[in-house]
Structures are given as C-alpha cells and as structure tokens.
Amino acid sequence: SYVVTQPPSxxxxxxxxxxxxxxxxxxxxxxxxxxxxxxxxxPVVVISYDRDRPSGIPERFSGFNSGNxxxxxxxxxxxxxxxxxxxxxxxxxxxxxxxGTKLTVL
Amino acid sequence: QITLKESGPTLxxxxxxxxxxxxxxxxxxxxxxxxxGWIRQPPGKALEWLAVIFWNDDKRxxxxxxxxxxxxxxxxxxxxxxxxxxxxxxxTATYHCVQRGRHSGPDDHWGQGILxxxxx
Numbered sequence: 173s174y175v176v177t178q179p180p181s182x183x184x185x186x187x188x189x190x191x192x193x194x195x196x197x198x199x200x201x202x203x204x205x206x207x208x209x210x211x212x213x214x215p216v217v218v219i220s221y222d223r224d225r226p227s228g229i230p231e232r233f234s235g236f237n238s239g240n241x242x243x244x245x246x247x248x249x250x251x252x253x254x255x256x257x258x259x260x261x262x263x264x265x266x267x268x269x270x271x272g273t274k275l276t277v278l
Numbered sequence: 279q280i281t282l283k284e285s286g287p288t289l290x291x292x293x294x295x296x297x298x299x300x301x302x303x304x305x306x307x308x309x310x311x312x313x314x315g316w317i318r319q320p321p322g323k324a325l326e327w328l329a330v331i332f333w334n335d336d337k338r339x340x341x342x343x344x345x346x347x348x349x350x351x352x353x354x355x356x357x358x359x360x361x362x363x364x365x366x367x368x369x370t371a372t373y374h375c376v377q378r379g380r381h382s383g384p385d386d387h388w389g390q391g392i393l394x395x396x397x398x
Contacts, residue, residue, distance in 0.1 A: 173341040205384035207325075214374065214388035215325065221382075258325050262382045267338055269317075272324040 176261050178270035185278045190249050192273045194242040194259030202263040204242040206235060209256045209272075218257075219244060251277050280304035282314070282375040282389035290396045296362040300375030300389065307353045308333050311380045314351065314358040318371040319391075326371075331358060332381060367396045 177195045184190040194204060204222050207215035217226050219235035222242065232247045242261075246253055254277045259270040286298040300314060307314060315330030329339045329349040339347050348361045358375065372393045376385035 203382050207384075209325075214391065215385075217384045217386055220384045226386075260325075260327070260384060267330075267383075268327050268340070269325045 174261065174263070174266040174268060176259060176268060176270040178259060178273045180271070181274045181276065183276040183278055184249050186250055188249055190246040190253070190275055192244045192246075192257050192275065194244070194261070194270050195240055196261060197240060199240055199242050199261060200238040202261050202266060204235070204237050205260040205262070206244045207258045207260065209258065215258065246275075249277055253277060280377060280387045282377060282387060284373060284375045284389045284392040286392060286394070288392065288394060290365050290394060292366055292396060292398055294365050296360075296365050296369070296394060298360045298373055298375075298392065298394075300358040300360075302356050302358070302375070302377065305377065307351055307356070307358070313378045313381065315376050315378070315385065316349070316360045316373060317376055317385065318373045320368075320371040329360060330378070336381075365396045370395050370397075
C-alpha cells in the first residue's frame with residue numbers, strides 16, 4: 173500500500189513560519205488535503221486539493237505539492253495554531269493519511 | 279446543515295464482528311459525487327482511513343483492512359453501515375463517520391465519533 177510520511181513534530185516561535193511536509197512516492201501526481209485537529213475535537217480541513225483554502229481558513233495557511241513532497245505552510249504562527257496536522261492523499265487507487273505532525277508554538 | 283451521527287456497540291470482545299451505523303442529514307447520498315466514509319483514531323494515535331461509499335455505490339477500502347471491511351448504504355433511510363470482522367484489542371479507537379462532496383475528497387463533515395473498545 174501507499175506510504176505517506178510526516179515528521180512527528182515541528183516547533184516554531186510565535187510570528188515565525190511553520191512548514192510541515194508530507195512525503196510519498198510521486199505524491200505530486202495525487203491530490204493532497206490537510207487537516208488541523210485540536211485536542212478533543214474532530215479534524216477540520218485547512219487546505220484541499222494541494223493548495224485551495226476553504227472558506228473561513230486564514231490566508232496564513234497555504235499548500236504546495238510537487239514531486240515526492242507536499243507541504244503545508246503556516247505563516248505568522250500564533251498560539252491558536254498549536255494542533256496536530258494530518259495530510260490525506262487521494263489517487264485513483266490510493267487513499268490514506270500520513271502519521272500526523274504535532275505543531276508546537278514555543 | 280449537514281450532520282452525521284455514529285451508533286453501535288462501545289465494548290466488544292476479540293473475534294466479534296463490529297457493526298457501526300452512520301445516520302446522516304442535510305444531504306442526499308444519491309447526489310452525484312457525494313460519498314460517506316469511515317475514519318478511525320486509536321487513543322493518542324493518528325487518523326486511519328477505512329472505507330468510503332459513493333452515490334453510485336462505488337466503494338473504496340483501506341488495502342490493509344480490506345478483507346475485514348464491508349460498507350453499505352441505504353439512501354432512503356439515510357444510513358451507511360460499516361462492518362469489521364475479527365475485532366482485536368488493536369482495533370480500539372474512536373470511529374468517525376465522514377462526508378465528502380466529491381469523489382476525490384476532502385472529508386468536509388465529520389460526526390462526533392464513537393469510541394469502540396475491544397477487550398476480553
């Protein structure tokens with residue numbers, strides 16, 4: 173089955189930029205969605221189809237997908253962004269999540 | 279407003295078969311592109327995608343669990359049922375019902391989830 177790898181944790185100071193990667197073989201040919209999950213809550217879509225921001229998601233959230241890596245970038249990070257982030261990969265014969273990344277705001 | 283609610287047993291014994299029901303409202307599962315699926319999350323661990331069924335009865339399963347899973351729908355009663363055979367303690371997790379508006383996702387709407395524990 174298709175393997176998707178995320179770093180277990182990313183730490184960033186307030187006001188800085190956080191970058192979370194999602195690696196998979198030729199992931200650039202697939203669709204990637206990103207979810208934010210706060211403790212005790214259901215996940216929420218923050219980026220869909222590699223780079224689309226759903227209504228209500230701040231412009232600070234952006235996505236990119238090419239080659240073997242998809243990336244979620246959060247600029248001007250604040251304490252409210254501290255959460256677990258998951259990438260979800262969709263392909264014609266592939267569907268699954270990465271292992272998740274815990275974003276810590278220092 | 280789209281809502282989804284999971285129901286089923288919360289405690290199971292190893293080797294038993296789990297049957298979960300998702301009852302939804304606010305959309306129709308005979309609308310082109312729409313799908314309803316299941317995602318689980320063991321306590322303190324990552325999300326795991328399980329299965330999805332679409333408006334046209336197309337189904338997709340997790341390759342690692344495919345032999346144990348069956349997903350069905352009833353458009354009239356607005357329910358989707360997931361069965362998982364041969365339950366094991368490692369299957370202890372919160373099981374979420376989810377809805378997507380397009381075949382390729384994302385899962386925009388989530389139920390609150392049901393915690394299923396497996397123990398002898």
